[in-house]
Amino acid sequence: MSGSFTQVGEQAWQWLEAAAHYSETDDPAREGVTRRCATPEHHALLEALRDWMEALGMTVRLDNGANLIGRHASPHPEARTLLLGSHQDTVPHGGKYDGIMGVLLPLALVKYLKDNAITLPFHLDVVAFSDEEGTRFSSTLLGSKVLAGTFDAAMLETTDDEGISLGQALEAFGCRPERIAEDAYRPEEVIAFLETHIEQGPQLEREALPVGVVSAITGIERHRLTVLGRAGHAGTVPMAMRQDALVGAAEVIRLVDTLCRETEDLVGVVGKIENAPNGVNVIPQTTTLSIELRSPKDEIRRRAREQLMAQIEDSLTRRGLTFDAQLTYEQAAVACSAWLKGELEDSVRESGITPRVLFSGAGHDGLAMQSLCDIGMLFLRCAGGVSHHPDEAIQPEDLTAAVQVLVTTCRNLARREAAA
Known part of the structure; x- marks a missing residue:
């Protein structure tokens, strides 16, 4: 094989280190990462993501909610789509992994598939959601609501601390907010939404497990x-x-x-x-x-x-x-899909890791995406359970383990899709 799990895990680590510098802060290690929706830092990160996606042979587009979407196409044009991704934005002086890791791990998945000439009977769309934290406009879950078709146009009138409205900021970013409704996916074209995210808690670290499967979002x-x-x-x-x-x-x-x-x-x-x-x-x-x-x-x-x-x-x-x-x-709480949770547990087990199921005490883009499709989440352990802080940390080898789980999941879903 021309690409190993270790190699693509190392690539994910390098991407994460590079992404941390697209920030309003000068030193991510000491000051953390501050990246808000529709800012120069957001734009610069998306340009880097576009380059990385296109280097993997993906087609890339920016939608009208400032989500960047890269497609790893199936050989079957009419195939359904598996959505993967997370948010690019951070809290002020946040960590290097919350959100953005869930964008770059799927890119590592795509790299593994490409390097090893593995094709799938479905498309993979990797999404860098524009705004989950709501730091700039209090527009929590903006990006995922756009894709799920639940975006409320009244949100466009909300303003930041400088009096700039969300609508104005999106227009300046190159979007056409009046056409956001056109960017929603159709339920019949989507298999599911799968997000990888740091746990933001101490349980996986305490049990010496690199990954865990999420049962529900609080x-x-x-x-x-x-x-x-x-x-x-x-x-x-x-x-x-x-x-x-x-x-x-x-x-x-x-x-x-x-x-x-x-x-x-x-x-x-x-x-x-x-x-x-x-x-x-x-x-x-x-x-x-x-x-x-x-x-x-x-x-x-x-x-x-x-x-x-x-x-x-x-x-x-x-x-x-x-x-x-x-x-x-x-x-309201949102339960992860039972069938997708089961697939993730099987993939974790097949990857040589003891499956651990736990719930998420934090909110995620799945809260909005469940209006569109079934959702699933894979957690990665983080040091001390620390999150939303410059001390947020993960282990590079856990990225390798997570990519292996994602590849195994895609292979299992391919069999499932072929049998449908």
């Missing part, structure tokens, strides 16, 4: 809760007569933490707090905090919400406090 809900008390002089109001909103908020934080620790498949956090009047000698009158709950099972998350709100009401009432709670965001 459901998420966020609340804005304001505890209402009464301000007063901190030196003159007796402790027993106080209505201290911050003390009540502290009790809310404890309740959230305790509930999540005691409930299987539930995680949560209070990540933001605003206190008023916020004086050193004033009893807090209002404290506003965010509450986030996540679970791969929506019934667990919703039941936890009901339990938590009842506990909060009971606790704050006993302290003479009231509260106002608003649900500000809710995204």
Whole structure:
């Protein structure tokens, strides 16, 4: 064979190192990678990706949502398509692998197929989604919504910190946002969507496994809760007569933490707090905090919400406090397709790795793509579970293992497609 798994794994590593320098930061190792949608850094990365794709014999196009799509064509023009990919954008000062690794690993897959003259009865479309994180326009899952046909044109009116709208930014990027609806794939032409991504958690590393198979993408809900008390002089109001909103908020934080620790498949956090009047000698009158709950099972998350709100009401009432709670965001959990999950497990096993199934506690492009087709995910371990941080790290040999799993999956899907 003219190309080995090790060789294409090493190529993926080199591509990842090169991609990290298309960033608003100067030193990815120290400052992380900052790459936002429809910026010069995004454009420069896509030019590099285009070069790499075309060198592999792929046809490349930019759609009107700023997604770059490279096709490794099947010898059968009327064949269906397997979509692979992930997002190119990052959080501010993020890591080198979150998102972009899921673009470059499929390119390594294509390189292996090309080097070894392996043909498939379906097309491979590798997608660099324009915007999953929503860092610039709060346009979460922009790219994948375009392909899935669920993009809301109202998103084009959202603006960045400089007042530039998403629509204006896409036009400047060379897109025609008024034609985004034309870029959606048709369900009948797609086999499935498969994403590779770093785990963003510690489980695979703890179990010494290079890859794992994802069962579901978590459901998420966020609340804005304001505890209402009464301000007063901190030196003159007796402790027993106080209505201290911050003390009540502290009790809310404890309740959230305790509930999540005691409930299987539930995680949560209070990540933001605003206190008023916020004086050193004033009893807090209002404290506003965010509450986030996540679970791969929506019934667990919703039941936890009901339990938590009842506990909060009971606790704050006993302290003479009231509260106002608003649900500000809710995204249902999405299960990965059972048949594709099974195919990935078989491919992991055939690659000499013990299959490990785990759920994703973070959101991914599959949340949008499931409206179009069946979805599957393959996780790669990351050091310490660190993500969204310059210290994000993977092992080069895990890229090799992942490419082997992807090649095996494609071979198995080829047999499945031929039998359909």
